[in-house]
Structure formats: C-alpha cells, structure tokens
Amino acid sequence: MKAGCSIVEKPEGGGGYQFPDWAYKTESSPGSRQIQLWHFILELLQKEEFRHVIAWQQGEYGEFVIKDPDEVARLWGRRKCKPQMNYDKLSRALRYYYNKRILHKTKGKRFTYKFNFNKLVTPNYPFINIRSSGVVPQSAPPVPTASSRFHFPPLDTHSPTSDVQPGRFSASSLTAGQELSNGTDRKAELSELEDGSTADWRRGVDLMSSRNAVGGGGIGHQKRKPDIMLPLFSRPGIYPDPHSPFAVSPIPGRGGVLNVPISPALSLTPTIFSYSPSPGLSPFTSSSCFSFNPEEMKHYLHSQACSVFNYHLSPRTFPRYPGLMVPPLQCQMHPEESTQFSIKLQPPPVGRKNRERVESREESAPVTAPTMAPVPPRIKVEPTSEKDPESLRQSAQEKEEHSQEGTVPSRTIEEEKGTIFARPEAPPIWSSVPISTPSEEPLEVTEDSEDRPSKEPSAPEKKEDALMPPKLRLKRRWNDDPEARELRKDGKFLWNGSGPQGLATAAADA
C-alpha cells in the first residue's frame, strides 16, 4: 500500500466480519505486499458508512451487492492510487477471483458476488475459532441459523500495523496461516474437490449450532488460541465436546495445536499440516504450543482420514507420519446428520476454455455429479476403499438419495454440473483399515504402488495377483487374509484403544 492512498484505515470493531488484526495488514495479504481486493471488499462491507455502496446481500450467505460500482471502484482506485480505476477494471480483478474461487458471481443479479469464505478463512485464518459465544455484527453476511457461531476474534482498535496479539493469533497460528497461504504451488493442489461452498460452511455451522444446542458451551470457555473450528464432523465419544473432533483436548492445559481445521479447505494445503515425525521438525516448532501428543495426533489423523474420505480427497493429503496408525474411523455421522448434511463443493468456475474442455470430456470421462451415473469417488482409491457389500449398498442408496435430492434452486446448471459431491459418504471402510503411513504412503496405491513392495509380502504373490491391478490385489489380500480379518473383527487393528500405548505399539508394529 502506498502511503497516502488509504481510505479505509482500519475496520471498525463493530461491523462485519471481525478478521484478526493482521488480516488488515497489507503484509498479510497472502502472496502480495499490497492489500488485496477481497480484503478491501471485506473492509467496505464491514463499514457502516459504505453500506450504501456495497453491502451484504440479505438471504444469501457471503453474498454481497455492489450498490454503487463506480463508487466502489473509485474507493478501490484511491486505495491503490489508481485514479483511473473504474468498475470495469475492478470487476476484471474480481473475475480473477473466480478462478481462485475466492469469489463467484451470482448469476442474474447485477453487481452481486459471493464470497467463498472457505477459501478465505481457512487459508488465511486457519486457527480462527467458531465459538458458541461468537458474535456476528449487524453487517455480517446473513447466516440464517447459526450466525452466532461465527466468530472472528475481535479486532484491536489500535494501529493496523501493530503486531499480532499474543493469545489472539499466536505466532504459531500466524505462521501456519502464512505458510498455508504461501505454501508451495497451491494452485496445483487446488483440485476442484477441495473447495467448499459457503453453503457447506453454512450447513456445517448449522450442524454445529444444533449440536451446541445440546452440549454447547464447552468449547468457548476454554482458554485457548482462537483456533478455527470448521464445523464438520465430530467423533463423539472420546472428546467431551460433541461438536468438534478437536474442540477440547483431553490433555489438560493444551489447547491443542492439532486442532486442525478439517474441512474441504484443509486439503488445500495438505502438506502444510503434515506432521513431521519429530516435533523438532514440525511446522509448529517455532511455536511454544507444539506438543507431540499422541492422543491428538491420533485424533488428527483420524479426522484427516475422515476428511480425506468425506471429501473424496486424495489420500495424499494424509499426513505422512511414519509409524503412526490411525484409530478406527467412525466418521459416520449421526444418522440424522448424515441425512441432512449434504455437501456440495463448489466446482471451479468453468471458464470458456474449460467449459469446452469439460463438455468435450464429459462423454469419455464423466464428472462426479449427483445427477450422473455412479462414478467412482474422486479420491484416489486405496485398497482400503473397497467396501463390503453392506457399505456398498449403503453408498448406492446414498447415491440414489443424492440424485433424488434434486438441485438446489439457487445453483446454476453450470454449478450443478460441476458439483462434486452431493454428500460426503461416511467412510465405513476406513473404520477397520489401518491408515498407517509407515514406510511411506501405503495409501498411494493408485499411482506408484506398483513399484513398491506390498505391505505383506508374506502372502504368496500369485500370478493372477501379479496381473491384477494393485487395488484389486490389495483388496483380495484384505478380504482373504485371515489375520487381517481377525484383526478387523477384533477391532484391534493397530488401534487397540489403549491410547498412546496403542499408538506406540502400532508404530512399533509398523
């Protein structure tokens, strides 16, 4: 930001999303030394005095209307010291956000755009918490049912260039956040699967709120960093808080660095959250918060697995953590939830070229969409993803349901076309499968597993086996191996419920 150009000094504490202080520092604009347009838009949206210029659209979460395009452009131009700025140019910049999926256009509505907060919040505010005590000010985008869950830490009222407040956004979270946003070629990792629509977010928040209604209150009162808790799946039972798998650490006094957001967006930067085997090598090293807590690690891995499954992410997104096994996954949501919680990830906006490409490709390579014939989930299918007949039936039913769910009215055909998921399937198969990452990517069967020695070389490699695709081979082994079956039956499976010891054992076994 050039000096003297700023017109929006600092967001007021009272309005709009309360992004952390550093979010408004130009340096915090990921990948840029200048304020980014979306930042600026948020700022305007947040300020009462610009309500006549730009405002949140009622009824649609994250949607805003530019009421006075020229004025917005003028403000933007002023901010950027570009007196020649006009709406045409500004909108061009906005259109660049389509591809980044930070923003998309609300079709049919003039000057109306919609934020994809998943894209904004997660990479930039990875440790923001959504707390039951949260407050969403007036100007925040309408969140029909659970606005009170959406909370950003309050802003400081002092200089925008002041440092991050300890305890608000700790160095670690900031670092992580910046690592996130500056991580290696994120574009490459931004598969279309990884995007969550704001609707997802909303649904998730709704989910949270409904859960909070029952057991709420526990999370927010804990003295901990303002982690972001993207509301998704919980694993009831182990942790006292039913709302989130990460909400409360079982270890007293530990907020839990591993309170990692599990969201479609998590996978945006899978490697960022990869935990190095040694805390010393951890990305969180610089933080005093790092703890190598096996419980949390298990929890984290578990959730990762859930995430991988539920969002059909590539298991590549799974952290490599030699020796660590993931406990049996019970990502299956509560029945009611699983029926309500339908995920529709936003596809990337299909550009002209892409549109053509997609269309031409559709015949040969069907895209996953609820309306289409059953297609393999867009996840690297691992041996573990073989389902037993029961789960197959289930997922078939689910698929049917998906196709019956019909289309969300507000979605355009184009969006619908690209809709990736109608609902995340619970991962029954993972429930018994070790997600170990010992000698490197046992999950990575699809790609290069062929060159790798299989995990159980003891099993006689039959010729037919050899001819079999690795997936099938592993499946067979999985199904046939009595030992494995036994383990499955017992539910031992490396995860024996003995906590850290189990982990240790598992690691040792591995």
Place this chain on the structure above:
DNA sequence: TACGGAAGTC
C-alpha cells in the same frame, strides 16, 4: 452487464 484473453505494471 459480464466474461476472459493478453500484455503490462509493480
């Protein structure tokens, strides 16, 4: 009004 390519700037 909106989209997106292309080239240029910082």
Place this chain on the structure above:
DNA sequence: GACTTCCGTA
C-alpha cells in the same frame, strides 16, 4: 502474484 489496462465477444 495480484492486479491493471485494454479489448473482443456474448
């Protein structure tokens, strides 16, 4: 990398 500027197209 994130725009800015220009422009052809729908």
